[in-house]
Amino acid sequence: MMAAAYGLLPLAALLTAVATAAIVFALGDARRRQRTFWNLFGAGTKLALVLLMAHGVLQGHTLEVAWPALPGATLRLVADPLALLFAVLSSLLWLITTVYAIAYLEGSGQRARFFGFFSLCVAATFGVALAGNPFTFFCFYELLTLATYPLVVHRGHSAALAAGRTYLGYTLGGGAALLAGTAALYVAVGEQPFTPGGMPAVAEWADRAPVAATAVLALLLGGVAVKAALFPLQGWLPAAMVAPAPVSALLHAVAVVKAGAFGVVRIIEDTYGYALAAELHVTPVLSALAAVTIVYGSVRALAQAELKRRLAFSTVSQVSFITLGVAAGSQLALIGGLAHLVHQGLMKITLFFCAGNYAETLGEHRIDALNGAGRRMPVTSAAFTVAALGMMGAPPLAGFISKWYLGIGALAQGQGWVIGVLVASTLLNAAYFLPILRRLWLLPATRDWPARAGRAEAHRGLLDPVLLTATAVLLAGLLAATPLSPLGWAARIVEQGYPGL
Amino acid sequence: MAAGGALSLPLAFLLPLLTALVVFLLGARRAPWLPGIGALATVAAVADAVRHVAAHGPQAYHLGGWMPPLGVELYADGLAALMLAMTAAVGLAVTAYAGPYLHDGHHHQEAERFWPLWLVQWAALNGTFLAADLFNLYIMLELVTLTAVPLVAITGDRASLGAAMRYLLLALLASLAYLLGVALLYGGTGTLHLRQVGELVGAGGPAAVAAALITAGLLLKGAIFPLHTWLVPAHSNAPAPASAVLSALVVQAGVYLVLRLWLWTFPALLSPAVGWLLGGLGAASVLYGSLQALRQSRLKPVIAYSTVAQLGYPLLLLPLAAVPAAAAQAWQGAAYYIVAHGLAKAGAFLAAGNIRYSLGHDRLAGLRGIAPELSVSVLALGLAFVSLMGLPPTAGFLAKWQLLSGALGGGQWPWAAVIVLGGLLAAGYGLRVLAMALAAAPSDEPVRRPPQRLPRRMVAVPLLLALAVYLLGVSAVPALRLLEQGAPEALG
């Protein structure tokens, strides 16, 4: 009885998000209070359900729900530890971002549309996380593309529409590759669940037809690489910066790029298996691309004058650490990569929230206009500082932890060059974050910002989320050694799932 | 002398017909509830037919108790049952929608004329899906044509009259080509029954000529490239409920018959070369229709060109049917495509009808900053387009997946490439429309004319149709299980 109830949890959590979207759409623009209630209620319920799922997994329950969509293709949601890593992250940040977005979009138009698609996005992200086979993964991956598009073009001006076109051009192109790859995989080996260490049927197939297997792997990785913003497919991400700050926060920290990176993990580790992917000479290419992306993103970030664009290029760079962790092929590196999935999410969402606060409270988008903003908005700026230092990899913050594991993991595998990439990245990160911190704290204000409604800081709805996520960045680093920290959970995933690495 | 199958088969034809006659007799104004009753009765008959097919396998009803070749048989297998059900869903939706659309004070004359025509058309469509007799099919096709043409012309403006004229001339040519082929087949086999002809006809020269004539006629009715020229003006100038039935049902009946006849009557002639020719035309439709849809500046032509594109997919079954590894999945994919397209396209045209009804135009550029009153219709349009793009979680996606898996499984790369590319192009034209609908109004916009208020039912119907596509996107298994009833032996 209890076990059956647990089994339905994944579906319940998914439907919570979908139902929230439906209710928000149905309420329309006018009913603000009801919408706020349902948004928070939905996000809170979903988080609770996901935490319950985590509890269930710790108890050893199987959390699975599946139904046949087609003869030979099942829609299957499974809560394995890896899925929960991503699901907890996205549910938690959904709740926080919802709070932030309600405050941020105060008074702007089309809020029902915004929050409706926002909820759908989270439903799709959740589906990506819990997808138990490639078919299900593809379905939610594409749904995510569709649900995010209205958010990217939310403001509706020409620049937003152009960015939306770029966004879709990339993501739907990637989706087509993923579709072809997934269908080809199904044709070759039939339906197989994601299996830690790789699907045995795929290994047999690769023995028979190594060329086809490599081509399909390339298609699959090409498909997810778009969302993971892997060089040279990263072009959509900076363009998508036209979206409102909560969208940037959600897109860049949680939903889209992480779905891509998560896809890389699922394909390399749970579909082909690392050993096979390495045998097919795909992982070296992948690590090389990740390294290039890390450096390229950082270098481009240096040159950006606008805060959100600099953060966007920083995302391009940082997300590839996850890919790098997967491609390096050692347990420690994978732990680092998976921990970074969460860490980068927390840090980057903090940074985007802060950027939103500056834009909303001061009206400033450019970095060179932020001189002295630290004294004006100390809380926001402190949070920004914590997250930026974390990004650089300063101990004991979250970013340091993941980079450390990546580094020693790569060393253990004899890939010393990864250390070089990490060092270069840290130096570049410092080069583009430290000047911002200097402006915030050390330079005198060049402008006289009028106080809005008697407040100097951003108002509560914008401030509390930032404080929360910044604290999380701190705690994820400080408490990394505990079993339920992101690192601890990542270690658990790797030790249980990938003992063979 | 016994009828055989379920009584609901002839009822699916007779009920909408009788409703049409009574509506004409009493006048639509005096009995506005009558079309709704008739529609519900028809849906009930179709539901019963579907139930029979699902439970007891294919149903053959011998009208008058005469067995073929003497009598006319109505035959419902899984494919026909799916078509009937899809038509019933679209038919019910259109009937519900047309009520408020026509009875708003401007369209009284149109209402009097619309109802009998549409109900006769529904009867004829059901007849087309059920008839297992080549000559009876000819009459049903003519009946569909002669009801479709006035629906195109119903607004009576220059554009729609020209479109109707072109449509009528080409459709009559198509019917005669078809009948010419039927004459040859009867001359060679002495029967008009679909499967009996299939057993007797062989693969000789006369059979090939007959098949070519019949196929040409049906491709013209199904608006397959390069015989599609009539479709876009006709479908984009008709009023919304008419556009919906024309695109979702009427042209699809042509494509349905192409599949029906090639798989049941001419399987012996379906050589790889013929398969490639027909599949090639389908592929050309997919690509040409999508590219044209990208270039339109009005909403309804975009949707109409999308019809041309979508009609091409089911034809991809014909080259795949002969490849054993591809046939079964391609068959399921093609059939599901017709269903998915029918529902999504009806939803899209009705939603577009709301936009036009409310704004008085459907120029894409004029959709910027669309009023909140239309947001449900825009949502319905968007939801329907997602299925046309073949993206999850829609029925269109499941159909595409099956077709694509079939093509890949049979090692038929070119068709797989067409399917993927067609999906991308559809995304292109679909999102071009949606981008406009999501766009903010230009700041220099003059004061907007307040949109005409939409009756609630007109708002709800397209949304429900679109949502049906998602319901079918959750699982295709029930529909595909139905489809297995009497699946063609010619596959594989």
Added chain:
Amino acid sequence: MIDRAFDLLLIGGMLGLAVQVVASRALFRSVVLFIALGLLMAVVWARLAAPDLALAEAAIGAGLTGALLLAAYRALQPAGEAGDAEPAALPRRWALVAAVLSGALVAAIGWAVLGLEPPAASAGREALARLGESGVKSPITAVLLSFRAVDTLAEVVVLFAAFLGARVVAEPLGRAGPGPRPDPAGGEPVLMPLLLRVTVPMGVLVAGYLLWSGGHQPGGAFQAGAVLAALGVLLRLTGRLQPVAETSPAERLALVGGIVLFSAIGLAGAGMASAVLAYPEGWAYTLILLIETGLTLAIALPLTLLFSGSAGLRWRGR
């Protein structure tokens, strides 16, 4: 020998007329020649042992279609305009394409029919063998109203649909149909009333005879309906029947009554006989005659109205 010569003459005449219909410069000539072709076809049908078709062709194919064509020709030919003012002809290469295409069609069909062996068994042979079960003696009536009754039902619906469609695109009463309507009270040839006084009852009588005789010899609802329609055309042309914009309840009943009756009897077959569109034992002849009576009206009235170009007709004596 004589037979063969006669056939060749007929075919030659037919094809010659067809070529003229297409090729003639004057549209009016084409229309008239087409009507002549229709009459020739009636002879061909008689020659090919199809007297039912000969009757129908003469009345409908040549007669009614001809009347419709002539009326349309006049409507498309504005007063005072000389010649046909036809749109410019297509470029030569199109004619070439058309020639190749139609040539290929002729070759393909010709080749196909020459290779076509008559099948040993056929639906027609079975129809003849089981004629007794149908309740009527004329094989064609048996096929039309018993074996393949649904075809006939659908086909009358086609006519009804054409009427509905024509209403959708109808022109104003003043311009529709055969054009300006004469007032029977005004000047008309002296003999006209006399002629009508003979023709109308005769026509009705003939129609009735054709209807009744359909059970055992050439004739039936189609031919009877066609004769009545021809009568309607005559009365409309002479102004006895005046076009009106509304369909009267009686006309509505006549338009669909036959179809409703046919469908109702057909449906009753599911309970009273073996199947839908089957007749109860021993009732076949009576019911078929009843249905044919209804159908005669359902054929005659829409045809007359299509010619008249109006929704309804009203009697207007002298």
Added chain:
Amino acid sequence: MTQAGLYTLAASALAGIGVYGLIVRRHLLRRILALNLLGNAVFLLLVALARRHPGYVDPVPHAMVLTGIVVAVSATALALVLARRYYAETGLRHLPEDEG
């Protein structure tokens, strides 16, 4: 050649003439005439084929043609009304996109 064979060949020739006229002639009335020629060709083919059987004349094609004649006159009537209305609205006697 049998009588039926002769008439079937005549039918195919008639069909060719009809199709040719349909393509090269643009006046709507002429196109309608051409369609009727094609229709007559199909009917002729059916009736001629019905005549080939030794010992009996097949009544089924006759019934088909009888039905076909009524369908043809229905379609022709609708086409003519439509052409007239089209002319009244546009002053055109052909379809405009046919230029060149």
